[in-house]
Structures are given as structure tokens and as C-alpha cells.
Amino acid sequence: MNRTLLASLLSAGALVLTPSIAAAQTAAPPAATSEANAALTPAQEKAIDEAVTKALAHSGVPSAQIAVARGGQIVLAKAWGKAADGMPAKPNQPYQIASNSKQFLGALILKLRDQGKLSLDDKVSKYLTGVSGGDEITIRQLLSHTSGLRDFWPQDYLFSDMRTPVKPEQIVARWATAPLDYKPGTRWQYSNTGYVVAGLIAEKAGGAPLWAQFERELFQPLGLHPLKLDDTNKPGFPQGYHRYAMGPVVTATPPAPGWLWAAGEISMTASDLARWDIARLHRTLLSAADWDEQEAPTILTDGSNSSYGLGVFTKTADGRRIINHGGESVGFLSQSTIYPDSDVAIVVLTNADFGAVTGSVTTAIADIVMPRDLPLDSGEAPRTDDARAQLEALIAGKFDPAAFTAHARDYFSASVRKDYRESLAALGPLTAFEPAGKPKLRGGFVNRTFTATFGNRKLAVSTYADPGAKGAWEQFIVMPAED
Numbered sequence: 001m002n003r004t005l006l007a008s009l010l011s012a013g014a015l016v017l018t019p020s021i022a023a024a025q026t027a028a029p030p031a032a033t034s035e036a037n038a039a040l041t042p043a044q045e046k047a048i049d050e051a052v053t054k055a056l057a058h059s060g061v062p063s064a065q066i067a068v069a070r071g072g073q074i075v076l077a078k079a080w081g082k083a084a085d086g087m088p089a090k091p092n093q094p095y096q097i098a099s100n101s102k103q104f105l106g107a108l109i110l111k112l113r114d115q116g117k118l119s120l121d122d123k124v125s126k127y128l129t130g131v132s133g134g135d136e137i138t139i140r141q142l143l144s145h146t147s148g149l150r151d152f153w154p155q156d157y158l159f160s161d162m163r164t165p166v167k168p169e170q171i172v173a174r175w176a177t178a179p180l181d182y183k184p185g186t187r188w189q190y191s192n193t194g195y196v197v198a199g200l201i202a203e204k205a206g207g208a209p210l211w212a213q214f215e216r217e218l219f220q221p222l223g224l225h226p227l228k229l230d231d232t233n234k235p236g237f238p239q240g241y242h243r244y245a246m247g248p249v250v251t252a253t254p255p256a257p258g259w260l261w262a263a264g265e266i267s268m269t270a271s272d273l274a275r276w277d278i279a280r281l282h283r284t285l286l287s288a289a290d291w292d293e294q295e296a297p298t299i300l301t302d303g304s305n306s307s308y309g310l311g312v313f314t315k316t317a318d319g320r321r322i323i324n325h326g327g328e329s330v331g332f333l334s335q336s337t338i339y340p341d342s343d344v345a346i347v348v349l350t351n352a353d354f355g356a357v358t359g360s361v362t363t364a365i366a367d368i369v370m371p372r373d374l375p376l377d378s379g380e381a382p383r384t385d386d387a388r389a390q391l392e393a394l395i396a397g398k399f400d401p402a403a404f405t406a407h408a409r410d411y412f413s414a415s416v417r418k419d420y421r422e423s424l425a426a427l428g429p430l431t432a433f434e435p436a437g438k439p440k441l442r443g444g445f446v447n448r449t450f451t452a453t454f455g456n457r458k459l460a461v462s463t464y465a466d467p468g469a470k471g472a473w474e475q476f477i478v479m480p481a482e483d
Helices: 004-009 042-059 098-114 139-143 168-175 192-206 208-222 270-281 286-297 359-371 384-395 406-411 415-427
Strands: 063-070 075-086 241-243 249-251 266-268 313-317 320-327 334-339 343-352 432-435 439-443 443-453 457-465 473-480
Touching: 042 063, 042 075, 063 270, 063 359, 098 139, 098 192, 098 208, 098 266, 098 320, 098 334, 098 439, 139 192, 168 192, 192 208, 192 249, 192 439, 208 270, 208 343, 241 320, 270 334, 270 343, 320 359, 343 359, 384 415, 384 432, 384 443, 384 457, 384 473, 406 473, 443 473
Parallel strands: none
Antiparallel strands: 063 075, 063 343, 241 249, 313 320, 320 334, 334 343, 432 443, 439 443, 443 457, 457 473
């Protein structure tokens, strides 16, 4: 899903995109680390426990499941909080990793290429008919988010259509036949639709259902035991939670079956995702050349660096070279980050789609197990005055339907507006409202994030809007911001 929150997730706590990263700067197999050197010290474990406990208490996020790998082994696997009412969080419970699933599809397609079943430069029309730009879009462009296909789920909430089950072909028929958002290869724009198309191609080329291929080619060789995300949306598994502005934490209603599929259909433990990261760090399962190809940032037609490969980001943050991805499903967030120069991987999973805990805890753990070098950065975004006015109106109990899209009007039910009004008004006057990043295109909308300050309390405001100076707001989500 990923999503406005993805802006923070993908950045793992405000990670900074660095366009100057060279495509050749991919991870090399790390040097061997002794077991004694890999293990965390008691002081490091205590510091991690304190950081996670503080983040959960500050945000209201019910639980976190975390795994840390160093030196080719898992050195921490622990869970905090509650996985569901009456169910404490444990390290062996599968959490929904959502868009972190994309790297698995990218890896599978690389294996299919190696088996001679497809080429990354094959056009979509070789496998599927009716897709906009199908005679021009390549499989590589689907995986690198440069196809131009419109994203079917840019929102950070369950929009009304998602209450009805869907099949991949239906998503393709509705969104992949819309006019392209741009000419393939000229821009980078996150597109879950592109991954649904890629999943259908993988099924045709591989001659088997997508999940069966995942099991055979990726999960079983590494001893991983994931489940399908739709199969974990039921009692006995971690429950997803949501929050409207600063209102009470409530259980989240999951989407109907089929919506995540190839774009994010995996549920797994943090330890299993860390084992996958170890395979990446040590260049096992896939060839080193395949891992390198997946991680190499895609270069756009104008020569700019997208910082995204075939299912993962490659970037630098705080002076560290990073390969990472985030994920969001309804009620869940995930973050998987590897540091190839330090032979470290950090996986943070939560059962809440608010609070930015995955990013802040990843950064905190990295600072505990590795030195911190460079400060974070930020940018500005337009339409700040209008966004502030909408927030102030919601605090005052006012809502202008004309300023919002049909999906957003459906989202802002009477109970949601009540949570916004009561929880935000209790914080006192809005003392500052500032952009927290540069605007980005996604799913035909413009994604902007802001920081709202109420005295000593800071909140994050995550928005999508139609293009243009007065484009209607598709999303206007308020959540705790990390201090």
C-alpha cells in the first residue's frame, strides 16, 4: 500500500533521498562477523527495549514486533504490547508486511528471467491485452514504478470500494486501462497497479499461481513460513488498529479479500523477514548479479536517479547506505531496512497504521547498534494555508464537503469528525503548521505532508489532493508525530 504514510515509511524515519547515488553502488557481500561480535550487548538490548516502550507509549500503537540481524544471524527477536484484545504480542506471530511483499515479487521475476521464462524487457502486451501503454511498458518498468500506470490505492485508509472482494483482473480492468499518468520511463510514481499487472505476468510465465511460486522458489529454500495476508484477517492473528486524529485507538476493519494480492499479500514474522534480509546481505538464494540488479536504482529518461530498483529503495540516510522498503495495510505498518556496509538488518512491524513507530524505532535501533553521522533534512510543500484552514475547520467542528472528494467525504463520517473535533480541540490552540516534505505525485493525486503544532505537542498531517491550486482533498489524516 503504500501510501502517504509510505512517505514516512519508505523514509524509515525521515530518510533522505540522495539522487547522486550511483547505480553501481549496490551491496557487496559483507565481511564475516564473529558470533561474539554480532551479539548485542545487554546495554544495547536495554536501550532498544526503552526506545520501543517509549515509542509505543507516545504514539498509542498497541504493539511492535522487531528482529535485528547482524553478522548473518538474528541477534534480537522480540515483541512488545498487545497483538489483539486478550492476546499479548509474541515474536512468532505473523504480522501483515503489505508492500514489503513487493521485493519478493521482484525476486521471483528475476528467477523466472534466469529460467528463460520471460525477459525484463518484455512488453506487457506479450502477456496481457487491454492494458494502457501495454505495447510500450516493460516488466522492468512495472517493478520500478516507472510504468505510468495509475495507482489504485494511494490513500492511507480503506476507501469505500475496498469493502467488496476483488480479483486482480478487476483491478487491472478498472485502473490499468485508465490513461497513463505519464510516458513510461519518464517519471517515478509508486503504483500498486503495476505490481498487480506484474503478478499476473508472473503467473502466466511461471505456469502456476503466484503464491505457489513464492513457496517453491523463495520461502521453502530459506525455511520461511509466511501466510497469505487475507488469511490472517481473522481471530487468532494480530489485529490491526486505527486512530482518527487523536481520538481513541480502535480496531480497524480490514479490506475485503483480494485487494493486496501481488502488491502486498504477505504476512510473516519479523524474524522471517530478517532471514530474507540476511539472504540479501550475504547474496544467497539469488545470484549476486540478481541481487545487484534488484537494488540498482532506476535511471529515468532525463538521467535523474529514482532511488528505486525492482522492489526496494537504495539510498543514503544519516551517512549510512541503506536498502529498504516500507509497507502499509489497513491497521498495520512494516519497515525492513538493511545496512550493507555494516551487515545489519532491522525489521519493525506494528499492528497500527498510525504513529510512525516503524520509522522512528528503526532509526533509534540503528543509532544504538551503529554510529550516527549526518542530520536529517526536510523540504517545503505548497497549499499550506489551505491545509491549515481545513484542519482548523475540523477542530471547530466544521466540514466543507465541496473541498473534499467523494472518497474523503465517505471517510469523514459523523463519528470520525467527532473524533477529530474532540481530540484536537482538547490540545489547545494550533500554534504552527508547516510543510514536512516536498510534494509527490501518486495515483493521480498530489501527496503532501505537514507538521501541526499545538503548544508542545506535534502532530503529523498526511494529505492527498487532486492536482491544481484548488484540487479537492482526497485524504486528510492526522496522527501523532514523533518528537
